[in-house]
Amino acid sequence: MWSYQAIERLGFAMRLFWDSFYWLIIGRRYKQRVRLAQVIEQVRVNGFDALPIVMALSFVVGMMLSIQLLYALSDFGAESQVLLAIAKSVTREFSPLITGVIVAGRSGAAIAARIGSQVVSQEIDALKVIGIVPVRYLVLPPLLGLMISMPLLIICADVMAIFGGALFSVQKLDMSISAYMLESFNVLVVGDVLQGLIKSVVFGIIIVLVGATTGFYVTGGAEGVGKATTSAVVISISFIVLADMIASYFLTQ
Amino acid sequence: MKKDLEQQDTVIEVNQLVTHYGQRKILDGVDLNIKRGEIRVIMGGSGSGKSTLLWHILGLYQPTKGRIHLLGQDIHEISFNDMLKLKQDIGVSFQSGALFSSMSVGENVALPLREFTDLDENTIRIISRMKLEVVNLGGFHKLMPSQLSGGMIKRAALARSIVMDPKLLFFDEPSAGLDPVVASEIDDLILSLRDTMGMSMVVVTHELDSAFKIADKITVLDNGKNLLTGTVEEIKASTNKRVMDLLQRRSRHDKLDPADYLKRLTQENYTLS
Numbered sequence: 431m432w433s434y435q436a437i438e439r440l441g442f443a444m445r446l447f448w449d450s451f452y453w454l455i456i457g458r459r460y461k462q463r464v465r466l467a468q469v470i471e472q473v474r475v476n477g478f479d480a481l482p483i484v485m486a487l488s489f490v491v492g493m494m495l496s497i498q499l500l501y502a503l504s505d506f507g508a509e510s511q512v513l514l515a516i517a518k519s520v521t522r523e524f525s526p527l528i529t530g531v532i533v534a535g536r537s538g539a540a541i542a543a544r545i546g547s548q549v550v551s552q553e554i555d556a557l558k559v560i561g562i563v564p565v566r567y568l569v570l571p572p573l574l575g576l577m578i579s580m581p582l583l584i585i586c587a588d589v590m591a592i593f594g595g596a597l598f599s600v601q602k603l604d605m606s607i608s609a610y611m612l613e614s615f616n617v618l619v620v621g622d623v624l625q626g627l628i629k630s631v632v633f634g635i636i637i638v639l640v641g642a643t644t645g646f647y648v649t650g651g652a653e654g655v656g657k658a659t660t661s662a663v664v665i666s667i668s669f670i671v672l673a674d675m676i677a678s679y680f681l682t683q
Numbered sequence: 684m685k686k687d688l689e690q691q692d693t694v695i696e697v698n699q700l701v702t703h704y705g706q707r708k709i710l711d712g713v714d715l716n717i718k719r720g721e722i723r724v725i726m727g728g729s730g731s732g733k734s735t736l737l738w739h740i741l742g743l744y745q746p747t748k749g750r751i752h753l754l755g756q757d758i759h760e761i762s763f764n765d766m767l768k769l770k771q772d773i774g775v776s777f778q779s780g781a782l783f784s785s786m787s788v789g790e791n792v793a794l795p796l797r798e799f800t801d802l803d804e805n806t807i808r809i810i811s812r813m814k815l816e817v818v819n820l821g822g823f824h825k826l827m828p829s830q831l832s833g834g835m836i837k838r839a840a841l842a843r844s845i846v847m848d849p850k851l852l853f854f855d856e857p858s859a860g861l862d863p864v865v866a867s868e869i870d871d872l873i874l875s876l877r878d879t880m881g882m883s884m885v886v887v888t889h890e891l892d893s894a895f896k897i898a899d900k901i902t903v904l905d906n907g908k909n910l911l912t913g914t915v916e917e918i919k920a921s922t923n924k925r926v927m928d929l930l931q932r933r934s935r936h937d938k939l940d941p942a943d944y945l946k947r948l949t950q951e952n953y954t955l956s
Contacts, residue, residue: 561770
């Protein structure tokens with residue numbers, strides 16, 4: 431029973447993804463336009479508003495990595511490699527993962543709660559009878575919003591994490607912060623940054639699809655909305671970690 | 684108005700509608716024929732299938748069997764584009780109002796105009812305010828749905844449902860949960876909309892006073908079956924036991940023999956009565 435439901439919801443999420451781009455492409459022909467203002471609003475809510483927490487936590491993660499790596503590398507007298515290790519691990523792995531988890535907690539939960547409460551209060555039915563396709567109106571704007579804002583968040587997270595690493599490492603490495611930052615950017619290749627950006631787009635898609643799917647499947651009033659919100663966060667993070675592993679494997683081949 | 688109804692063309696036609704939830708049959712061969720300009724009230728006790736019938740007519744649910752024609756078009760056969768055009772001729776007022784909680788009352792009413800017309804913002808604002816005036820909510824456009832009373836929510840939902848000047852208007856329990864004065868105001872609004880705009884209406888309700896006040900014809904549903912269709916006078920004069928129970932607000936279990944009741948509760952294949 432459980433596996434049947436899981437497969438059904440996976441299929442529903444795939445359908446949402448397909449329908450979103452279907453309406454993006456042909457929506458105008460059927461008076462189902464995607465409004466730019468709605469997408470910009472989603473970029474603001476899911477991207478810009480998440481910036482302070484993403485930057486703060488990335489800074490802390492960068493510093494934590496620096497502490498651990500300096501300790502581990504000192505056994506081999508390779509403290510100088512901490513700069514390379516932080517720059518690569520942050521851009522390829524930690525920034526997208528930390529940002530994905532934060533955005534899943536903020537936006538994934540919000541999307542599930544919003545759609546779930548709209549299901550309960552018949553707002554989805556109201557959209558349908560007015561003639562508005564719910565996927566186009568409720569799913570596509572946050573989907574595009576996160577596909578745009580996630581890479582921008584990642585770039586900020588990368589810079590902050592490297593800066594956090596720099597703040598702890600410069601004394602041990604006898605470097606200035608500006609020299610550390612500059613050297614970090616020099617050791618990075620386009621592929622490193624690109625890997626993080628690709629992952630961030632995938633994570634953004636996962637967050638919206640999981641949030642929307644759990645929202646559309648809400649039953650049982652306010653309690654159901656609460657359960658859907660929790661499920662959306664847990665399932666999003668699980669899929670993000672899984673997708674991260676798969677993406678890491680293919681992008682490092 | 685009522686004298687002319689039989690000569691009017693049919694705007695809603697439901698033929699032999701059957702639907703199930705799982706194994707349970709909810710609608711069992713329901714027929715409906717509603718003329719232009721008619722107010723048809725669909726009555727019945729809780730679980731009689733009246734709301735389900737409404738959702739099927741609106742195309743929100745797929746029936747197991749049967750056909751539904753709205754304004755001459757089979758809603759299960761027409762293309763998406765035609766269905767979209769058809770929906771602009773339909774207004775629905777939900778039991779809960781179903782106003783979009785993130786939008787103000789004015790934005791709720793303006794939504795269909797913004798989505799489906801090329802009108803400029805000024806015109807949209809004026810039309811929305813006019814519709815709010817029609818339902819006696821002039822000046823309330825800036826309030827959020829959470830700031831409205833139950834009766835105001837129903838009226839705001841009604842304003843949204845008529846903003847595109849639909850030909851068909853559907854109400855799900857328009858006066859449920861309202862005090863008698865506000866319920867009577869909603870009834871008056873329904874009548875005035877029919878008289879001024881010539882809309883055909885389907886009203887699902889179990890409020891007898893409201894039904895008798897507004898209906899041209901009443902269809903009584905019982906256990907998913909069309910029990911009786913007739914004018915208010917015909918319904919009142921009916922000798923059908925279930926109709927009489929409904930009119931006299933008598934439970935179907937009132938006269939159940941205690942021994943039969945106990946037998947039903949203890950039988951092996953116990954099902955919903």
